[in-house]
Amino acid sequence: MKAFIVMLLVFSFMATASEILWLRPDFPPGTFVKGPMKDQGYNDLTRQFLARRLPQYQHNVQTAGYERIIKLMQEHNVCIVGLYKSPQRQRYILYSEPRGVVLPNGLIIRAADREIFSPYMTEQGVDLSSLMKNPELIGGVADGRLYKGPVDSELAKHQKTEHLLRRSGANVFSDLLKMLDLKRIDYTFGFPVELVYQQRLGTISQQIAFLPIEGMPQATPSYIACSRNKWGEQVIGDINKVLRVHRLSPEYLHAYQQWLDTGSRSLHQQISEKYFAR
Template sequence: MKQLRFFIILFITLISLPAHAENVINWYHADFPPSSIMSGNLKGTGHENLLEKKLQKALPEYKHFDHTANYGRILKQLKITNGCCVTMMKTPDREKYIEFSEPIMLYLSNGVITLKSQLSYFKPYIDAHGFISINRLFHNSTMRMGISKGRRYGGKVDSIIDSNTYSKKLVIHYKEDLLESLLKNIQAKRSIDYAIGYPHELQWLISQNAVEGKFIFIPIREMPEYNLSYMGCSKNKWGKRIISKVNKIIKGRYEGKYKKSYQKYLPADLVGLHEKCVSKAFSTHSN
């Protein structure tokens, strides 16, 4: 009798597990300030943090759990377990195992970041309009590029990374922060000469005194003006259902408070360009 009771309890437990899991969302995010701020006095105030909180509040039927990791780890988790990441770049490879929402945010493209004192080494690859050729810089110089494990940068940068995985001129960092450790490496003149990153990332790190104001951002000629960001969930029935709900919440908008939070850390001369790009990309204007 006791044995029968044990199997009945075990059976009920097992059949209830999928239903329980269906009502859970594991939210994965990188330490990516000022987009996602995971420590310090401003923890949770990045525009991605704010959007994530809004979505969690709008989905009260789910239990929400937060996890911080680098993008390599996040991608691995989305492959093997049910989970979501509030903002990601969409790529053909990721679409194989990630269900993406409609566009949710817009970032000006990544560029080259290096020390102002080292600018003379980069000038041969910079045109009259101030854009640098990443193709010529990588292939025709001996300088080493620093990137973060699992992160996608878009355009020609991703093409170079994918085609030169074992090159000594490509240095991969595995820390959870996406840019700070790379810039500190450059500052200390250790294993890399330049990093790839967004202009708002650089401004944030300087404003927080995480790195010295000795760096310069150089836009890349072979990159698009901007990158769209999407919410991504595991590619299965569960993920499709979450994304469908998120699309109804977003309603094609890039909301004003998230846009302003992003622009707060843009160099002043790039705010107008960001507004122009938003007008191009979003049919429904921010509110």
Template sequence: MKHIFIVIIYLSLVITAPVQAENVINWYHADFPPSSIMCGEMKGKGHENYLEDKLQNALPEYEHLEHIANYGRILKQLSENNGCCVTMLKTKEREKYIEFSKPVMPYISNGVITLKSKLDEFKPFIDAQGFISINDLFKTSHMRMGISKGRRYGGMVDKIVDNNKKSRKIIVHYKMDLLETLAKNIQAKRTIDYAIGFPHELQWLVSQKLIEDKFIFIPIREMPEYILSYVGCTKNKWGKRIISKVNHIINGQYEEKYKKKYQQYLPEKMIGLHEKYSSNLFPLKSN
């Protein structure tokens, strides 16, 4: 019986392992709605699902396999096996083992997400323009920050996380979803007081009634206005070839349908900002 159990475990590992072949692309996703929607009635209808479908259809010479994991696991897979991910932030550390495409879209930067009822506790760190200083909040308050394992947020948030890995004021979430569990933790007033996330993530969770409409998004003063997203593949000859094809397919353009799918879950006051950033990064080209 023991031997049978070992065989079953071995077979399950073989079946779920990424296929290593020149004509196969293993696509890795986090459960990151509304970017990548990996379950439920709207499975496959996120804006990054849309981009991946476009790339897959433009690369019929490859077999396309999908895998779901948190970003920590995704990064490990890309460092060890041939694979790609359509929603990645570029960092110097990641560039050591990931080949990045040219930018594919700008995201409105991550901010602080917390309960509206807790706003008074955050007001000492918010300026007259409505921006919060994440540096002052982390250094001088008792409040605890929730983040997702392996995820990069950009700017000062990443610096704080990298420089305070043993801090009890940073709570790391290990599940595949990136914000839902953290928000529910805040809502239940358990171990964290605020999370870091994108405004469209929060809007999605509320619109789907996965969390109550009790949250507020506060932009961070020390963050850039927007963060660029890239397609990333394993950094080797295979990955360089795939990224070259991806760049050719995208051709420096930000497709209107792709953009609108992202903007669908942006707070209305942020859509104009996103249009501004998009037009500066991806100017309209005459045919």
């Protein structure tokens, strides 16, 4: 019986040459795996946009946490919308051309604690190197997630730091934000769209602030990623053809921009047009 169950699990992650198995975490507002907004996140809508323009494939979806997704990409033929590049990942993951740009991660704190973080503020944003040396301030991060720029480099230096808590799971950002709200941690990291979503939900009792981080880029390219093999090469090649035609179209950009405030939406439009005009 146990062997039969294992066979079923393996089969569920096998993709034929004419099938794309899309993996996704529970990562609002990028992906919604349940509730009234199910399949309406900006990565969900991007996946659906691509699927409509890739009718030669059968498209299926599986939900998993980031750690599980990375493991499955090494073992099976799967894809994901919106995965950061890293030299380590590129050994077994094949990335598309940039599918768009996203506004970068920042530091998320309780608004009432701004004064506590003021010693670490520069004209360019939070000096993360100095901040993370303070053992009195407890940070929380999503294990297995890449934040890019100085965030990842500083996290690498503090892998065994007791005042940095690592959490995993399908809805890890929401859990970290709850910990921040309950004063179990003092800061975490995330995208502005993530924070806008949580604020719209109205589930946070305290006012939350988003602070830019010194050294982070103005925007970061985002990619479609598939398993690195002949199957993945074919799929990524077909995806790139769609992206080249549509990634500046209003319908395509709306999926992400609807989760930005007015000022950020205008900034994102300008950055996107400049980035893809090259």
